Amino acid sequence: MVSAGAAERGTRTLRAELALKSLGGDLDPHERLHAILEQVLVFTSATVTAVYLPDGEGDALLLAGSAGVPRSLYGLRDSYPAAGAAPAAEACRTGRPRWLVSADLQQDADVRRAHAEDFSLGVLPLRERGCLVAVGDGTDAFDAEDRHCLDLLAEAVTSTAPARPAGPGASFDLAMDTGRVEVDDGLLELFGMGPDDFDGRVETLIALTVPEDLPALMSVVEADHMSIGDRELEFRILQPSGEQKWLRLRGRILPGGENRPARLVGTVADASTLRTGRGDVARIQRLAAALATAGTVRDVSQAVVTALRKPLRADRIALAELEGDRLVVTVLDPPQPEIWPEVWRSEWRSEWPDAPVRTMPTLATALREGRAGIWPAGADLEPALAGVGPGGLAVLPLPAGGRMAGACLIGWDNPHDFGPEERALLTAASGLAGQALMRAHAFDAEHELIGMLQRTLLPRRLPQLPGAVAVARYLPTTAGLEVGGDWYDVIPLPDNHVAFVIGDVQGHNAGAATLMGQMRTALRAYAVEGHPPDVVVSHANRLLVDMETDLFATCCYVDIDMEEGSAWYVRAGHIPPVLRHPDGTTEISEAEGGPPLGVIMRADFPMSPLRLAPGTLLALTTDGLVESADVDVEDGLDHLAAELSAADPAHLGVVADTLLRGANRDDDVALLLVRYDGMALRPQRENWSVWRVPQAVGQARRYTRRVLRRWDVESMADTVLLVVSELVTNALVHTDGRVRLDLTLLADRLRVAVADSSPRTPMKPTIIGWEATGGRGILLVEAVSSAWGSVPVSGGKQVWAEIPLE
Numbered sequence: 001m002v003s004a005g006a007a008e009r010g011t012r013t014l015r016a017e018l019a020l021k022s023l024g025g026d027l028d029p030h031e032r033l034h035a036i037l038e039q040v041l042v043f044t045s046a047t048v049t050a051v052y053l054p055d056g057e058g059d060a061l062l063l064a065g066s067a068g069v070p071r072s073l074y075g076l077r078d079s080y081p082a083a084g085a086a087p088a089a090e091a092c093r094t095g096r097p098r099w100l101v102s103a104d105l106q107q108d109a110d111v112r113r114a115h116a117e118d119f120s121l122g123v124l125p126l127r128e129r130g131c132l133v134a135v136g137d138g139t140d141a142f143d144a145e146d147r148h149c150l151d152l153l154a155e156a157v158t159s160t161a162p163a164r165p166a167g168p169g170a171s172f173d174l175a176m177d178t179g180r181v182e183v184d185d186g187l188l189e190l191f192g193m194g195p196d197d198f199d200g201r202v203e204t205l206i207a208l209t210v211p212e213d214l215p216a217l218m219s220v221v222e223a224d225h226m227s228i229g230d231r232e233l234e235f236r237i238l239q240p241s242g243e244q245k246w247l248r249l250r251g252r253i254l255p256g257g258e259n260r261p262a263r264l265v266g267t268v269a270d271a272s273t274l275r276t277g278r279g280d281v282a283r284i285q286r287l288a289a290a291l292a293t294a295g296t297v298r299d300v301s302q303a304v305v306t307a308l309r310k311p312l313r314a315d316r317i318a319l320a321e322l323e324g325d326r327l328v329v330t331v332l333d334p335p336q337p338e339i340w341p342e343v344w345r346s347e348w349r350s351e352w353p354d355a356p357v358r359t360m361p362t363l364a365t366a367l368r369e370g371r372a373g374i375w376p377a378g379a380d381l382e383p384a385l386a387g388v389g390p391g392g393l394a395v396l397p398l399p400a401g402g403r404m405a406g407a408c409l410i411g412w413d414n415p416h417d418f419g420p421e422e423r424a425l426l427t428a429a430s431g432l433a434g435q436a437l438m439r440a441h442a443f444d445a446e447h448e449l450i451g452m453l454q455r456t457l458l459p460r461r462l463p464q465l466p467g468a469v470a471v472a473r474y475l476p477t478t479a480g481l482e483v484g485g486d487w488y489d490v491i492p493l494p495d496n497h498v499a500f501v502i503g504d505v506q507g508h509n510a511g512a513a514t515l516m517g518q519m520r521t522a523l524r525a526y527a528v529e530g531h532p533p534d535v536v537v538s539h540a541n542r543l544l545v546d547m548e549t550d551l552f553a554t555c556c557y558v559d560i561d562m563e564e565g566s567a568w569y570v571r572a573g574h575i576p577p578v579l580r581h582p583d584g585t586t587e588i589s590e591a592e593g594g595p596p597l598g599v600i601m602r603a604d605f606p607m608s609p610l611r612l613a614p615g616t617l618l619a620l621t622t623d624g625l626v627e628s629a630d631v632d633v634e635d636g637l638d639h640l641a642a643e644l645s646a647a648d649p650a651h652l653g654v655v656a657d658t659l660l661r662g663a664n665r666d667d668d669v670a671l672l673l674v675r676y677d678g679m680a681l682r683p684q685r686e687n688w689s690v691w692r693v694p695q696a697v698g699q700a701r702r703y704t705r706r707v708l709r710r711w712d713v714e715s716m717a718d719t720v721l722l723v724v725s726e727l728v729t730n731a732l733v734h735t736d737g738r739v740r741l742d743l744t745l746l747a748d749r750l751r752v753a754v755a756d757s758s759p760r761t762p763m764k765p766t767i768i769g770w771e772a773t774g775g776r777g778i779l780l781v782e783a784v785s786s787a788w789g790s791v792p793v794s795g796g797k798q799v800w801a802e803i804p805l806e
Contacts, residue, residue, distance in 0.1 A: 410426075
């Protein structure tokens with residue numbers, strides 16, 4: 001019969017008492033402290049917990065240990081003034097626990113910077129010294145039973161915690177940018193090295209790591225700026241005798257500053273004598289380290305599979321997100337369909353993308369109650385779950401922020417015995433995975449939004465070009481939001497001209513991407529208006545200056561005449577184009593350029609000529625491909641030219657992919673390759689300046705008839721002369737200034753174009769009455785032409801019509 005006191009304490013508190021009693025008595029104080037902190041994560045709703053102890057003088061509270069997600073997510077510091085107003089200091093001074101929510105801490109700048117969402121904070125004083133801090137998501141994270149458990153665990157910490165935070169052991173100091181590490185003799189002795197055998201490189205020490213433990217160790221050694229804070233990890237190294245040795249790393253990543261790299265400092269100790277078969281704490285440590293750096297939902301899922309399946313000797317494991325009343329499976333391990341029950345393959349299709357929870361009452365109950373469910377071999381389960389684990393099944397709900405983020409299913413084929421330590425491991429893993437899954441889901445959603453923005457702002461596909469082939473590539477930076485300001489564009493222009501543009505807006509964020517889209521649109525609009533390259537770039541510069549943004553942009557604009565193989569280009573603070581000639585020689589066009597766009601209102605952007613023979617390859621790129629912290633832009637351009645020289649221009653896609661293999665992923669990269677082949681069939685062109693005289697239309701008709709006779713296409717003369725008459729008449733009657741008639745013959749099509757100085761586009765009338773004296777000209781042109789239209793040209797317009805020839 002359960003006593004009243006036991007009933008009041010609750011099931012979790014009783015389980016916590018049993019777990020504390022099971023802790024080995026041979027653990028040193030630091031090991032025991034960390035084990036108790038792990039129990040806080042298992043038996044309460046805390047996502048991170050920490051212990052602070054007074055320093056030798058009593059002036060400050062120093063961090064003695066922590067567990068769970070990175071403390072920086074909630075603004076927990078490494079130390080607090082003992083006389084300060086922080087909740088940890090107040091609890092120590094008054095001897096009373098503090099239960100707060102994030103709104104009570106908004107005056108704390110660290111909290112404001114670190115965490116924008118609601119959370120709960122519990123601070124429990126330890127007898128006469130220090131305090132235990134627990135943080136959970138949501139404003140009601142700690143219920144009455146949580147607080148009972150925390151009281152019990154705080155009492156255990158009081159009898160365990162060392163008098164002061166961990167002191168130095170075999171220490172190290174690693175510079176994160178260079179990989180140079182300073183170590184003492186004790187650390188070298190642990191690794192079986194002498195001072196003369198060590199070259200100061202962290203790679204020399206990592207090379208001794210057992211391969212299975214290498215990913216977890218690298219997640220600490222290669223941690224980025226998002227992982228500032230404490231790290232603790234157990235890993236194995238191979239000794240000269242071939243035997244394995246367990247080592248424990250305790251470290252702290254310190255942020256860098258101006259001219260100072262980020263550093264990982266800490267100690268390494270021999271963990272072999274401390275291990276008594278308790279591998280679960282180390283597994284949780286590895287899982288926490290992997291989840292701290294897991295960015296996407298799939299990364300989280302893979303980290304859970306790696307941490308649980310092999311250590312638990314499970315035959316299969318599935319992880320799924322909960323969306324409404326359905327589970328969206330993110331990882332199945334092993335992935336082969338035949339490993340999983342037939343009902344999964346029939347109802348969830350081959351990829352098993354979603355599963356209705358209502359079809360599996362056992363799973364629905366576990367998710368509703370929020371507790372891990374364990375069923376031994378022979379348990380009566382619905383077919384969809386019985387086949388997952390005929391020898392034993394564990395269902396882990398993944399809680400996060402007061403709701404269920406998903407579920408993890410672990411199954412065994414042979415009868416499996418679930419021990420107390422294994423149950424604690426599963427419970428702790430479910431809490432860590434749930435929090436990481438929620439963060440990753442938000443990251444994936446943000447990443448997809450950014451990707452959609454990037455795809456919208458860049459061309460979906462490149463147009464087919466007369467006499468040339470073009471391919472483009474874009475690689476976003478792997479830092480931050482993976483979005484940047486690099487862009488490219490290919491703009492078909494009249495008379496078989498094509499403009500190729502590449503540019504780079506300062507920055508790697510959504511603002512840079514948005515400004516990139518505005519600049520690309522502006523350059524395209526100015527180009528289509530018919531302006532020469534220097535005017536196009538000059539207009540874009542004035543536009544960017546008028547936008548009053550703090551960002552600037554660089555670009556290179558190339559206008560190629562596909563008929564003649566000639567080109568003019570303009571540089572605005574951008575790296576020059578690189579040419580590969582048909583004989584394989586390369587040329588970096590180092591002509592004069594102008595300043596970046598958006599810097600000076602009245603800037604000059606000189607045009608420079610290029611000559612393209614058939615077979616010439618033109619490469620336009622951004623600085624991410626040719627410049628990095630270790631490579632100057634001049635050396636990068638030389639390397640690009642050498643790679644182009646060795647490339648086969650017949651396969652542009654392969655060439656582009658080869659060039660991007662060594663790209664600097666700290667910056668986004670855009671690459672545009674154009675192979676000029678020349679036009680196999682060049683059009684014949686003639687033009688006539690129409691004078692404003694009474695006989696102007698007749699002169700234009702006589703000129704057109706002479707041209708048709710020379711081109712031997714007189715059979716369509718009546719139709720062509722009708723179109724010429726109507727277009728020239730409209731230009732003379734409705735506009736002022738110069739009028740020009742252009743005739744172009746290409747294969748079986750004749751193009752008639754009349755340019756004038758008015759930007760107003762001719763309108764086709766919808767209704768014409770019998771008494772109307774005008775408005776029928778455009779209708780006649782439309783009737784006898786296969787197509788007609790109007791394009792802007794240098795402040796005016798050009799009205800054109802195409803006539804198929806018999």
